[in-house]
Amino acid sequence: MEIRNTPRRILYLYWRLYSQQLKAMLEYSADFYIMIGAAALTQITGFLFLWVVFSRIPDIQGWGLWEVAFMYAAIYVSEGVGSLFFEGTWRMLRLVNLGELDRYLVRPVPIVLQIFCTGIGMNGIGNILIGGTIIGISLSHVQMDWNLSMVLMAILLFVSAITIRIAINLAANCSSFWIRSSGNAFPIMIHNLGEFAKYPITIFSLGLQLFISIVVPFAFVSFFPAAVLFGKEPWSWWGWFGPLVAVCAVWLSLGLLRVGLGKYESAGN
Amino acid sequence: MKVSVASFKKYITLALCSMQNTLAYRLSFILNFLASFIGLIAMYCLWQAVYTGRDQLSGFTWEQMQAYLLVTFFVNSMLSYYSESSISGKIIDGSVMMDLLRPIQFQKARLAETLGSCVLEGLLSCILIGTAAVFTLGISLPQDGVGMLQFGISMLSSIFVKFCIVYMSALLCFWTTSSFGIYWARTSITNLLSGALVPLTFFPGWLESLAMALPFQGIVNTPVRIALGMTGRAEAWQMIGVQWIWIILLWLLGRWLWSRAVRQITIHGG
């Protein structure tokens, strides 16, 4: 009997691998709560920082506290979704260095799916909860006319933003195939580029703006969706490229993974 | 007397070993450093936008804020994640058992190692800061000898304060199976309350008083304010005094926590 990797099978396997991993995680409940709490704390202090700054000034280049808070939270929520459901990308260095990809490669399951399910970052829950709350409050503070098309559009932008973020994580961690030193900080460096997308990107030089819009498109995770939702001209128009950027990012990161797997040397050589 | 010299020497050796180790991982070390440099650039641009059309905010001019950011980055990059994770890593992977077998004090040994790698971290960040300073002119650092001396002492004390806090948070790993959660929690609290995110004078009154009553302000606030010449001489000595009160208190607290933590090893079953 030939196995076909239909979307249904992929989803089912994701669920099976994920839920098993989750069961194992729940054994260490202390860690579980510490991770959630720590992530929530990080976000709350981050928000406090914004709040302190905005208590001294009314706006930054026309963006108010809640508009910036929205972008800030968008970065964290996307990070949270990444940790909670796709944490395995961050384990790639280990998988490559210790030759653990061997066992993934001998199974009839797409490699990327197995990588995603290698771990679960409980901190994601803290990020999603606090980030989601901040996004909710932000949206209620900003004058907007909600209707069905607006909601659908927001969902589309949200899904694209998350997809872009995961693709960036995956691509950054593919560096493990090339930089194999045990403390490869390259993915962290890429991750930190997200810092630039927590604020209106107009505060940066043009080169930097282009960099985080095109090369490492963090701006499509936070800034451009925010511009669309809050009707910030002339940026809102660009927001519509979000889904296209998401498709490209996924395609490129999967390509990078494929090239990386060609470089894979297993362990012990 | 002989004994104490010999016992001091082994800690020097540990510090030198740690320095070599740092060198061995130089590529990842530098990448890590650059990763945190990204945060500095983002903050710099943010503050630049904030200061557009303003002369000063909460007693800080734009020039002072630039200096604040640079000195904060310098202070924060001392004792980086790299040193921190080497302490918690020992506990998580169980190699702490090996340290128990040796005639050295865990706390002193880790301090020695941390100071060892701090020398290199300091050097690297001096180079980066120096480069950055070239592009941001008009930074006012203390001109006179006493001011420099005070800054130097407060800087060194800041490392000790941070070490004590980092050490204790690392010991908490005896009760967990991963160090990340504790590291994140520690970092976010330290960043907020030390003044690394934003000068403490920006805080509303109650939060500022709270921060000043805690040890964290000794890590960033004290050396940076002294560096920017925002304190009188007498006040500077006083702040250094406060740093040392905290160092002694936290050091003792660390020893107490260690004695509790070691019991945890037997619970883990080794």
Place this chain on the structure above:
Amino acid sequence: MSIIEARGLKKVFKQAIKDPGLGGAIKHLFTQQYREKYAVEGIDLTIEEGETVAYVGPNGAGKSTTIKMLCGVLIPSGGEILVDGRVPHKQRMENAQHIGAVFGQRTQLWWDIPVRESLTLLRDIYQVPPAAFKKNLDGFTELLGMESFLHLSARKLSLGQRMRADLAAALLHDPKIVYLDEPTIGLDVAVKHRIRDFIKEMNREKGTTMMLTTHDLGDIENLCERLVIIDQGRIIYDGKLQEVKDAFARERTIHTQLSAPIVGAEELFADMPEVTVESRDGDEEKGDSIPSLSIKFDRFRCTASEIVKRVMNHGEVVDFRIDEPSIEEIITRVYEGQLDSAALSEAGKGRE
């Protein structure tokens, strides 16, 4: 068509050339010089369905690299592979359905979840029909004696238990081919036997093709009729185990214990130059009171009875035993370069 066919298979790894010290590391950042290291250097290998093949060689000979290329884990630098009509690294997913693999040093199981759950996960991954799954699980549990640890997570298993669970995991979906990389490494004798019996049983009952790398010569003698020896990335012998033995294990040693020392024992076989004699008089002080005689001879030149008869003519033999060199000694000699590959392949071909 054979089930595994490899022709001119090669794998090159790049090794960074770094000068020592800080200067060297900085230089390397810019120059990026590499040396090419051939792990596998042009291997031709054909394995028929249902065969059990031992793939042996010293550490670093290229055994694991070959296996990993056949599995589709590593992409060959040159040459061709066809496993059951597929190119493993190109049709990785299809190939993976029909193979099982045990990498002895590393478990295939999920570290933190019970073995039984791991196996059901694998059932879903390989889409094993429920009836077949139940039959295999029950059968394996009994054959491998897994009942006592099915509920434990892999983390908590002993090495022997883990290896048995790994074997079950690799064979759960009735693969056509199973690759076993060091399946008995570090195990005690009882578990080794159990694992060997299981492998034999699977091969006999289901006709599963088995390819195993091992350092354990007991594995080879017990499991495999065919032996492939690889050294420095090249196959230096491929043939029947018995043929290697016949060609290189001609030497026999008879150890005899005597009631009294034979005077002039060394001269007993003076007429047969290829026979060597070692005699020991009983030495009270060393606690070795029985005099003995060890005679080494070529079993194709004279027979054991000739030797014993001659000794018995000169003294009373209390006890005796015959030693033949183990396959271990032969392979050790190959590793040490004492037997050249030409002689070996001669032995491999000649006597079909």
